[in-house]
Amino acid sequence: MEPFDRIMDQMTLRADFLVDRRRLKRSLALWRLLAIAAAVALVAGLAFQSDDFATAIGYKPHIARVNISGLIREDTDREEMLKDIAKSKHVKAVILRVNSPGGTTVGGESLHRAIQNLRKKKPVVAVFSTVATSAAYMAGIASDHVIARGSSITGSVGVILQWAEVTELLGKLGIKMEEVKSGALKAIPSPFQPLDEAGRALTQEMVSESQKWFVDLVAKSRSIDPGAIPGLTEGRIYSGRQALKLKLIDQLGGEDDAIAWLEEKRKIEKDLKVIDWKAKESQSTDWLRITAKSVAIWTGLPATALDKLFAPGNALERVQLDGLVSVWHAQTN
Template structure:
């Protein structure tokens, strides 16, 4: 009799353990689903109408993951409108161009509104130009329409430390301008031509998209910055306000459903910043979203400062002069 009860107890224990294992596996699958199915994908699966919020921040470069995300948003039937939050001083001119084209392609399928944060200047303003409507804070910094190319010249420094650079190149303009030789007239002319060509393109975007004459806006052709209020007066933005105002514009002017919820969309963690993004995600999972955001900021900005930027730049930053 005792042996029978012992066998029955063991069977009940095994069943209980099996149930707990099944529950644990289910919880793990749910957790993994929550990790891999971000808010945008969950909303898509649920069939709910949404406003996709895309954040453009930091230094703008040509980001393939970001451009793919814009295409995904365009093809997602659950997305009724797009809110582009921009908080960036700009970046490479080519990066701004690629982002502009991606947003314009998206805007052919979905209404897109931009909301400017603290700064949306230069290449970041190019992104704003691609949208259907621009909302800026009164004290947002925007404008800085222009193109710049920079390089150091270390000829005198090398002379002082006794270092001589030798090179053999196929032509006098190859690898020029160079930090290892004084700028000659021919190289200067080529660089000035590239800057002028990029600037002409940028100004053309402003005039076409904003319906203004650049020459009629004091300081615009000189690359000045504007506050949100000044930009509104110059017709460089459409409205003063914040996210609520941008969302209301989508719902009132573009027939986005009143029930549509704002959902964050983020590009995949692959490409140049994949390791940084993955590391920040792990930190956020372990220690909370605030820690994850801080890690993402530190890792990505550190990588940008280490790699540097090359080519034509459309970026604004305070000068020491």
């Protein structure tokens, strides 16, 4: 055989070897993927047979727990979550754990309505923790049954409209506000001018109308005469024990008592697990928290220094409140 022909034969054999090797690699990769998929399917199958795992991800009958904490504002993500709970065939009942001083009146109104819609599909029990006042009480009484601790703080049925009047401060800074309005009552109340009698009367009329709506809502939800309850129309607070005597709540106790009531009165299956359902958090708040903590670390401050700022009911939430507010302001030093 000529040298040239020998070289060509060797090159052909090498090419065939490379092609076969590539085919073998592809075949091995395919079998690896199939083996991994089979292993994942096996683990998933075994996991779904586990009651604890299946319940934890919502694929077994359970009681849904929804936490309502911090300052209440209108929250479309939470309302969507409540709709999902109502639709879920695996959720047999709902416990609302409420620990909130209230929030915006609109936030309480929208949450009250969302809970009313939920209870058309599932039995709902509200469990009041340390505080459940104003808009939080408004939300809680939309449930089928209301439970509170004896020392819980509740009530505070009322509406507030607050603003800062800063004309004196601006004057000291040498700043004068000018404006052109379409009418005398436009932009009233305003932080940039003292409130006159017409503006005060208008503002009081709006607050009083909202207060009447709130009181009527309590009267209807609790089947009570508001005038017969000391301080109710004046916005006072009550302990859980006082609230029970005045029929503002139904029972003293906690979550175990809520489960017992569901089992006895609504015939919910015994020993169902209670699983937390959580709405999606606001992405803007997440980014603000991450950015603030990054700055704290970069400047040498402990990352925990900002935890209180982003905790439920924090100062950041309070400055974001706007419009009519139904919130109990605890005195702080």
